[in-house]
Amino acid sequence: MSSMFEGYGTVEPASPAYDEMFDGDALRSPYLRLRDSLGRMTTPELISRVEALQASYLDQGVTFDIGGEERAFPLDILPRVIEMDTWSTIESGVQQRVKALEMFLADVYDAGTVFEDGVIPRRVITTSSHFHRAAATIRPANGVRVHVSGIDLIRDNAGEFRVLEDNVRVPSGVSYVMTNRRAIAAALPETIAQHRIRPVAGYPQRLLAALRAAAPAGVADPTVVVLTPGVYNGAYFEHALLARTMGVELVEGRDLVCHRGEVMMRTTKGLAPVHVVYRRIDDEFLDPVHFRPDSVLGCPGMIDAARAGNVTLANAVGNGVADDKLVYTYLPDIIRYYLGEEPVLRNVDTWRCGDADAREEVLDRLDELVLKPVDGSGGKGIVIGPRASKEELDELRGKVLEDPRSWIAQPVVQLSTVPTFVDGELGPRHVDLRPFAVNDGDRTWVLPGGLTRVALAKGELIVNSSRGGGSKDTWVLAGHGDARQQEQQQQQQQVGAVTTSPEGVA
Amino acid sequence: MLSRIAESMFWIGRYVERAEDTARILDVQTQVLLEDAGVDEEQTCRDLLASMGIEPEDFPAALDIDHVLAVLAYSPASAWSIATALANAREAARGARETLPVPLWEVINTTYRSIPARRFEALRPPYVFQWVRERAALINGTADATMTRDEGWQFLMLGRSIERADMTSRLIASTTLTGGTGEQWTSTLRSSGAYETFLRTYRGVETERAAAEFLMLDRLFPRSVVFSLGRAEQCLDNLGDDPRRAGFQDEAHRLIGRTRAELEYGSLADLVADLPDEMERLQRTCAAATDAITRRYFAGAEAVSWKGVQL
Numbered sequence: 098m099s100s101m102f103e104g105y106g107t108v109e110p111a112s113p114a115y116d117e118m119f120d121g122d123a124l125r126s127p128y129l130r131l132r133d134s135l136g137r138m139t140t141p142e143l144i145s146r147v148e149a150l151q152a153s154y155l156d157q158g159v160t161f162d163i164g165g166e167e168r169a170f171p172l173d174i175l176p177r178v179i180e181m182d183t184w185s186t187i188e189s190g191v192q193q194r195v196k197a198l199e200m201f202l203a204d205v206y207d208a209g210t211v212f213e214d215g216v217i218p219r220r221v222i223t224t225s226s227h228f229h230r231a232a233a234t235i236r237p238a239n240g241v242r243v244h245v246s247g248i249d250l251i252r253d254n255a256g257e258f259r260v261l262e263d264n265v266r267v268p269s270g271v272s273y274v275m276t277n278r279r280a281i282a283a284a285l286p287e288t289i290a291q292h293r294i295r296p297v298a299g300y301p302q303r304l305l306a307a308l309r310a311a312a313p314a315g316v317a318d319p320t321v322v323v324l325t326p327g328v329y330n331g332a333y334f335e336h337a338l339l340a341r342t343m344g345v346e347l348v349e350g351r352d353l354v355c356h357r358g359e360v361m362m363r364t365t366k367g368l369a370p371v372h373v374v375y376r377r378i379d380d381e382f383l384d385p386v387h388f389r390p391d392s393v394l395g396c397p398g399m400i401d402a403a404r405a406g407n408v409t410l411a412n413a414v415g416n417g418v419a420d421d422k423l424v425y426t427y428l429p430d431i432i433r434y435y436l437g438e439e440p441v442l443r444n445v446d447t448w449r450c451g452d453a454d455a456r457e458e459v460l461d462r463l464d465e466l467v468l469k470p471v472d473g474s475g476g477k478g479i480v481i482g483p484r485a486s487k488e489e490l491d492e493l494r495g496k497v498l499e500d501p502r503s504w505i506a507q508p509v510v511q512l513s514t515v516p517t518f519v520d521g522e523l524g525p526r527h528v529d530l531r532p533f534a535v536n537d538g539d540r541t542w543v544l545p546g547g548l549t550r551v552a553l554a555k556g557e558l559i560v561n562s563s564r565g566g567g568s569k570d571t572w573v574l575a576g577h578g579d580a581r582q583q584e585q586q587q588q589q590q591q592v593g594a595v596t597t598s599p600e601g602v603a
Numbered sequence: 604m605l606s607r608i609a610e611s612m613f614w615i616g617r618y619v620e621r622a623e624d625t626a627r628i629l630d631v632q633t634q635v636l637l638e639d640a641g642v643d644e645e646q647t648c649r650d651l652l653a654s655m656g657i658e659p660e661d662f663p664a665a666l667d668i669d670h671v672l673a674v675l676a677y678s679p680a681s682a683w684s685i686a687t688a689l690a691n692a693r694e695a696a697r698g699a700r701e702t703l704p705v706p707l708w709e710v711i712n713t714t715y716r717s718i719p720a721r722r723f724e725a726l727r728p729p730y731v732f733q734w735v736r737e738r739a740a741l742i743n744g745t746a747d748a749t750m751t752r753d754e755g756w757q758f759l760m761l762g763r764s765i766e767r768a769d770m771t772s773r774l775i776a777s778t779t780l781t782g783g784t785g786e787q788w789t790s791t792l793r794s795s796g797a798y799e800t801f802l803r804t805y806r807g808v809e810t811e812r813a814a815a816e817f818l819m820l821d822r823l824f825p826r827s828v829v830f831s832l833g834r835a836e837q838c839l840d841n842l843g844d845d846p847r848r849a850g851f852q853d854e855a856h857r858l859i860g861r862t863r864a865e866l867e868y869g870s871l872a873d874l875v876a877d878l879p880d881e882m883e884r885l886q887r888t889c890a891a892a893t894d895a896i897t898r899r900y901f902a903g904a905e906a907v908s909w910k911g912v913q914l
Contacts, residue, residue, distance in 0.1 A: 155716065156709055156712060156713045156716070157705075157709055157712070158697070158700075158708065158709075158712045323701075327698075328694075328697050328698050333697075336701075337700040337701040338701070340701035341700070341701035341702070346605055346608075346701075347700075347701040347702075348605065349607065351607070352605050352606070352607050362605060363605065363606045363607075364604055364605055364606060365604050365605075365606055365609045365754060365842070365900045365901075
């Protein structure tokens with residue numbers, strides 16, 4: 098046992114949370130090599146590497162914006178390790194979910210059989226603030242609406258990965274997956290060399306291929322652009338990185354103009370046509386003709402251009418109905434309905450406050466549940482019952498009674514913990530995981546790893562960067578087992594060749 | 604290339620050059636003040652601010668070199684300061700980040716980071732000027748070594764060249780304003796990194812006239828006005844797709860070409876006789892050319908004015 102991990106977690110009272118590295122004092126197998134490698138390092142050595150890591154993120158400008166203030170994205174030096182089998186389950190679970198979500202969205206904006214067949218009440222959709230009738234008449238060129246998704250997962254007290262929420266509008270964070278890997282490779286070169294980790298650098302090429310595949314019919318060499326709200330957007334770093342690594346233009350609304358039902362961009366040589374817009378702007382800001390008339394982040398006429406089939410918007414407009422937290426509660430049924438399969442990844446148990454029985458139970462147990470507004474994002478409006486004051490709970494009760502449809506409740510799930518280096522020592526910190534999936538129409542590809550967000554404050558359960566959360570590099574092992582097996586097989590074959598031939602001669 | 608990105612490239616070129624040249628000008632002037640006790644500090648400061656285009660009504664009652672350094676070097680609140688120029692260059696680079704080679708973005712970003720981190724204002728003259736020159740050299744060298752010679756590069760060079768012509772003219776003007784003695788011309792040449800070249804070119808014969816001629820008209824010295832204007836013309840040539848038959852359709856090209864020709868074909872005696880006015884005229888040309896470039900290439904980037912409709 099290395100000194101660095103000594104006493105890890107033991108100063109804390111026993112936590113019900115699942116620790117991903119340690120099972121009590123015993124080390125879980127995916128972390129064997131990590132512990133051995135880091136064990137050779139002294140704490141001052143580790144600290145100097147942590148400092149170099151932080152400085153490199155500032156110099157590279159790996160930042161996000163909060164209210165106009167630019168901050169370096171915190172990256173913890175200790176990676177999170179996921180072994181191959183566990184990852185296979187996540188991968189197929191995400192693929193299954195994206196498939197069902199695609200079918201659901203196509204149905205919602207078309208025939209609506211899912212309502213007729215009583216799987217989910219139609220009013221759940223029509224009352225969603227993300228339902229856009231404007232989207233109903235837009236037919237995606239290759240049938241894809243969810244080009245990119247980020248399905249948030251957590252690991253519960255028993256260590257099982259469960260789906261916390263679906264993000265099929267403009268999920269962000271994938272840029273940090275790529276930059277984290279490079280930064281950790283620079284900070285821990287000898288450690289990373291001892292692992293076989295599935296690479297993440299291929300994401301932009303996969304994304305570009307999917308975006309090109311989504312181009313309107315008949316466009317041989319489509320022009321793809323990334324649409325950003327601009328440098329003051331929280332995720333601007335990501336928008337710039339994606340555009341740069343795909344080799345396409347990063348445009349702002351003011352760079353675009355719609356002309357005779359086509360989207361064009363303003364260049365030094367005049368207007369140039371655009372065929373696919375990977376938009377990183379919410380629906381509401383996309384086109385002032387259809388949505389907010391006061392917004393200049395998008396471009397007037399874009400929705401009509403999409404409807405005319407001259408431009409593809411990725412992700413599709415109106416996807417928000419699928420990541421409504423109330424729809425989330427129906428997802429297991431939706432998967433069974435469209436695919437005839439059981440969900441690979443289970444949801445977190447959830448009560449719908451819109452249902453009278455459920456509401457009654459929730460209101461009785463407000464002080465032990467987590468209440469979430471269905472259309473909130475980024476941890477906004479969440480109330481954690483056991484940590485709320487009586488006044489907060491009374492206020493919450495009023496809100497739930499006033500508009501029950503807008504609330505869901507879940508038990509307090511102790512997110513799993515992973516050792517994290519904070520203030521000069523290792524301590525358990527809660528994490529979640531956002532795997533990213535790209536659908537090119539033929540196949541949904543899941544980036545191996547995804548973004549692990551970590552709550553840097555002790556005991557904190559909300560991991561969002563707007564709440565001071567950080568991240569971890571996430572290693573999906575290619576299976577050191579199978580690497581070794583391959584080696585052994587090769588050796589055996591060679592040995593076999595050598596030994597059989599004399600026998601053959603004999 | 605997107606109009607907005609072209610505009611960012613142009614201004615990265617200008618702001619980096621402005622930071623460097625402001626440092627060069629301040630270097631000369633602080634040395635003059637230090638080394639020559641006979642110089643009137645207040646008048647020198649007044650002239651210096653004026654030569655940088657700052658209106659006299661913005662001067663404080665008691666003007667000293669510390670104030671000048673704040674306004675032209677350190678203060679992030681001053682539109683003329685090196686700190687502001689570096690911050691603006693970085694802001695332009697941030698908005699064009701996806702088009703910049705990564706090493707170029709990083710060198711601009713790390714340069715800028717000295718300002719909010721307060722390392723910049725802790726540097727004292729003359730070290731601060733040296734630091735700014737070195738950072739500018741690093742940025743320019745990185746751009747030179749990593750950028751393809753596409754439109755983005757042409758706009759970067761165009762911005763740098765126009766700014767350099769403008770700032771060299773201010774350097775010349777600030778030298779003549781303080782009396783223009785031989786020693787001051789020597790300092791000016793030194794701060795341009797041109798002194799030894801100048802001596803070799805003129806075989807050691809130092810005259811004020813020769814120094815002015817060298818900084819304005821030398822065809823081989825990269826900081827001279829004529830060289831910079833010529834480089835700007837080249838960039839405009841590369842950018843425009845006018846078939847070269849008769850005259851110049853491009854307004855910026857016309858303005859810059861005419862001014863360069865006037866400098867080259869005019870009489871040196873006339874030029875030297877009225878240096879401050881000539882230099883001011885040159886600065887107006889640079890401003891007018893910038894307007895013309897903005898109209899022709901960047902106008903597409905103007906913010907869309909969308910009048911909300913009642914739905």
